[in-house]
Amino acid sequence: MPKQEVVAMLLAGGQGSRLGVLTKNLAKPAVPYGGKYRIIDFPLSNCVNSGIESVGVLTQYQPLLLNEYIGSGQPWDLDSMNAGVRVLPPYQRSRKSDWYKGTANAIYQNINFIERYNPDYVVVLSGDHIYKMDYSKMVAFHKENDAACTIAVIEVPMEEASRFGILNTNEDGSIYQFDEKPKVPKSNKASMGIYVFTWSKLRKYLEEDEANPKSSNDFGKDVLPAMLNAGERMFAYPFQGYWKDVGTIESLWESNMDLLNPNVDLDLSEESWKIYSRNPVMPPHYVAKDAKVQNSLVAEGCNVYGEIDFAVLFAGVYIAPGAQVKDSIIMPGARIEENAIVQYAIVAENAVIGKGSVVGARPEDIENKDEWGVAVVGSGCVLAPGTTVPPKAMIDAETLAEEGSK
Amino acid sequence: MMRGNNILGILFANVHEEKIRELTEKRTMGSVPFGGRYRLIDFPLSNLVNSGINKVGVVTKGNYQSLMDHLGSGKAWDLSRKSSGLFMLPPFGHESLVNNSRIESLESIMRFLTNSQEEYVVLSDCDVICNIDYRDVMVTHMKNQADITVVYRYGKLPKMISNPSVYTIDPDGRVRDMVINPRQSGECNFGMSMLLMRRDLLIQMVTECVSRNLYNFKRDFLQRNIEKYRIYTYEFTGFAQNICSMNSYFEANMALMLPKVRSQLFDSNRPIFTKVRDNMPARYGLGANVSNSLVADGCVIEGSVENCVLFRGVKVDKGSKLENCVIMQDSEIGPNCKLNYVVIDKDVVIKNDRSLMGFQSYPVFISKGSVV
Numbered sequence: 001m002p003k004q005e006v007v008a009m010l011l012a013g014g015q016g017s018r019l020g021v022l023t024k025n026l027a028k029p030a031v032p033y034g035g036k037y038r039i040i041d042f043p044l045s046n047c048v049n050s051g052i053e054s055v056g057v058l059t060q061y062q063p064l065l066l067n068e069y070i071g072s073g074q075p076w077d078l079d080s081m082n083a084g085v086r087v088l089p090p091y092q093r094s095r096k097s098d099w100y101k102g103t104a105n106a107i108y109q110n111i112n113f114i115e116r117y118n119p120d121y122v123v124v125l126s127g128d129h130i131y132k133m134d135y136s137k138m139v140a141f142h143k144e145n146d147a148a149c150t151i152a153v154i155e156v157p158m159e160e161a162s163r164f165g166i167l168n169t170n171e172d173g174s175i176y177q178f179d180e181k182p183k184v185p186k187s188n189k190a191s192m193g194i195y196v197f198t199w200s201k202l203r204k205y206l207e208e209d210e211a212n213p214k215s216s217n218d219f220g221k222d223v224l225p226a227m228l229n230a231g232e233r234m235f236a237y238p239f240q241g242y243w244k245d246v247g248t249i250e251s252l253w254e255s256n257m258d259l260l261n262p263n264v265d266l267d268l269s270e271e272s273w274k275i276y277s278r279n280p281v282m283p284p285h286y287v288a289k290d291a292k293v294q295n296s297l298v299a300e301g302c303n304v305y306g307e308i309d310f311a312v313l314f315a316g317v318y319i320a321p322g323a324q325v326k327d328s329i330i331m332p333g334a335r336i337e338e339n340a341i342v343q344y345a346i347v348a349e350n351a352v353i354g355k356g357s358v359v360g361a362r363p364e365d366i367e368n369k370d371e372w373g374v375a376v377v378g379s380g381c382v383l384a385p386g387t388t389v390p391p392k393a394m395i396d397a398e399t400l401a402e403e404g405s406k
Numbered sequence: 407m408m409r410g411n412n413i414l415g416i417l418f419a420n421v422h423e424e425k426i427r428e429l430t431e432k433r434t435m436g437s438v439p440f441g442g443r444y445r446l447i448d449f450p451l452s453n454l455v456n457s458g459i460n461k462v463g464v465v466t467k468g469n470y471q472s473l474m475d476h477l478g479s480g481k482a483w484d485l486s487r488k489s490s491g492l493f494m495l496p497p498f499g500h501e502s503l504v505n506n507s508r509i510e511s512l513e514s515i516m517r518f519l520t521n522s523q524e525e526y527v528v529l530s531d532c533d534v535i536c537n538i539d540y541r542d543v544m545v546t547h548m549k550n551q552a553d554i555t556v557v558y559r560y561g562k563l564p565k566m567i568s569n570p571s572v573y574t575i576d577p578d579g580r581v582r583d584m585v586i587n588p589r590q591s592g593e594c595n596f597g598m599s600m601l602l603m604r605r606d607l608l609i610q611m612v613t614e615c616v617s618r619n620l621y622n623f624k625r626d627f628l629q630r631n632i633e634k635y636r637i638y639t640y641e642f643t644g645f646a647q648n649i650c651s652m653n654s655y656f657e658a659n660m661a662l663m664l665p666k667v668r669s670q671l672f673d674s675n676r677p678i679f680t681k682v683r684d685n686m687p688a689r690y691g692l693g694a695n696v697s698n699s700l701v702a703d704g705c706v707i708e709g710s711v712e713n714c715v716l717f718r719g720v721k722v723d724k725g726s727k728l729e730n731c732v733i734m735q736d737s738e739i740g741p742n743c744k745l746n747y748v749v750i751d752k753d754v755v756i757k758n759d760r761s762l763m764g765f766q767s768y769p770v771f772i773s774k775g776s777v778v
Contacts, residue, residue, distance in 0.1 A: 286665075
């Protein structure tokens with residue numbers, strides 16, 4: 001196998017339980033985003049655009065759709081002869097087989113995969129962030145500093161810093177302390193969950209971590225602190241630009257809405273940094289005579305007869321005459337029937353919102369703000385005509401079927 | 407009953423280009439953009455693939471840069487295969503004359519025809535938009551024990567159509583008479599330039615024609631052989647539109663606004679494939695006002711658009727008003743323009759405050775890369 005200077009490892013095995021019904025039968029990186037993408041398109045496209053040709057995707061939770069989506073890697077140009085994208089599930093071995101016990105253990109179990117490329121550096125990525133980033137610049141920064149580990153950081157507002165893993169750094173950018181969700185943050189440099197390691201160093205610490213029975217085998221909790229305590233050179237790489245963790249319903253919804261805001265610095269149409277995805281084979285979308293379409297993103301194959309405003313419509317969505325969709329995300333193949341009103345909601349793949357149904361509500365229409373939140377209709381749910389889905393509710397197809405049979 | 411891989415597909419990419427000179431100045435008929443994201447060849451090519459045919463030769467004779475660029479390895483049609491797949495068949499360099507007739511074209515690909523293993527051949531042009539399943543044509547062909555099955559439609563002859571074949575068909579579906587380019591106004595059975603036959607018979611008939619110096623496909627290949635061979639017919643009843651003038655091109659685009667046409671043409675079991683471009687979904691801005699229009703990925707719309715087909719990557723700026731237009735990929739319409747009945751080719755820039763008006767029967771055409 002020819003040598004690859006950099007190999008990327010993408011952690012895609014987590015359940016993403018905070019996304020509720022959206023990840024019930026779907027791994028988090030496969031969750032649809034932005035009208036035609038899935039979250040994993042971002043790290044994969046970033047890899048390709050950064051010149052990284054070998055990517056291992058570590059899967060464990062509900063991998064079927066994710067495996068199918070990645071396929072040969074052709075949509076991302078990751079199907080080259082000696083490199084490309086490889087899906088890496090846990091596997092049985094002659095002794096000590098196990099599931100991936102933690103992020104570090106997942107990489108540990110695939111040391112053989114990495115070694116085949118004999119890389120100098122390994123980039124560790126996660127599958128739940130929306131951002132465009134040139135990893136090659138980060139690797140160059142890592143080399144310049146002769147670091148063992150470089151962690152990408154983004155400056156967050158000081159008042160929000162206590163929600164993040166904060167890195168405290170010296171003037172030269174070297175890290176002297178990790179502060180996980182600090183009550184009183186000393187800095188506003190939040191870790192983005194993007195790491196560059198010198199492979200020989202990482203390998204050593206992974207093996208030591210594995211030998212420690214008390215370890216939870218996690219990068220953030222175990223491996224990185226161990227490296228810092230041992231006095232390794234660790235640096236914070238400052239990133240500027242759009243970055244969002246889309247691990248919760250609210251943040252996923254917000255990040256989709258960010259695409260509709262011209263003042264947000266996230267342009268997916270940039271020729272020099274395309275975000276690749278598996279494209280649906282559908283005709284252009286149709287906007288009917290009496291439709292109203294504003295401030296929205298609309299993908300191929302949609303038929304819009306009703307009114308949409310601040311909506312993200314994925315491929316093949318149908319909006320019936322008289323239906324209204326506002327501040328909402330409608331995932332592939334969903335149907336919003338006549339006179340239904342969908343506001344501040346996420347309607348997942350192939351769901352049907354029956355005639356005259358009301359899903360979600362505007363925050364200004366709710367007195368008790370604690371009761372407000374984005375409503376979610378799970379994939380494949382068929383709501384009977386006239387159904388009301390209150391804000392913050394989460395409907396999934398199985399419970400809906402059970403209720404229907406009562 | 408029938409195996410798709412037992413049929414070879416042959417498409418003729420350069421046909422009747424003189425009919426839409428504006429659009430074919432720098433491209434083949436097959437690579438004329440259509441319907442917001444397609445090229446004309448996507449329809450016949452997808453039809454072949456969806457009928458289970460996985461070996462297709464594309465015959466070209468000139469102007470085929472855009473065609474090669476579009477088709478690439480054939481991957482988008484699932485035709486990037488080991489032993490079969492897509493074969494580009496441009497003319498050989500030493501041929502002093504480019505192939506002017508269908509017979510000459512077929513003669514020039516004789517080696518491709520003889521080296522193929524498939525028992526049958528489907529021949530088709532690129533200037534008819536439709537979604538046809540050749541498996542049905544094959545069933546008819548077998549049932550009739552035909553030598554040749556031609557595909558036809560019943561109806562009024564499209565205006566401006568080039569040398570149509572009009573068939574007289576007996577109750578069994580056999581062709582009893584065939585006239586070429588008759589002056590008639592009523593409804594008739596006219597050919598769609600698609601036929602199915604055995605490969606060895608095609609080779610034999612082409613060789614015969616060449617040996618007698620007969621080079622007119624319709625007259626010498628079909629018309630002369632009505633008595634000699636069992637020529638049967640298959641009637642296609644779905645939506646079809648010949649592209650044989652700027653008007654018919656414009657109308658075919660506008661027909662896509664009808665739900666019935668879209669559901670027939672873009673049957674989800676027989677999808678129309680095309681080259682992938684990785685655009686983001688279309689973006690509508692504040693104040694966008696769109697009605698009865700087909701809009702492709704990558705468009706950015708801030709103005710008003712009515713009865714239009716917008717191809718991938720088209721931009722319509724604030725205050726502009728577009729009615730009855732076909733705007734091809736990556737063209738940009740500046741602020742405060744007024745456009746009515748305009749066909750705009752690729753990469754055109756219309757600057758601010760321009761006003762362009764055509765008429766339904768004569769849309770204005772702006773050629774590729776122009777700046778207005």
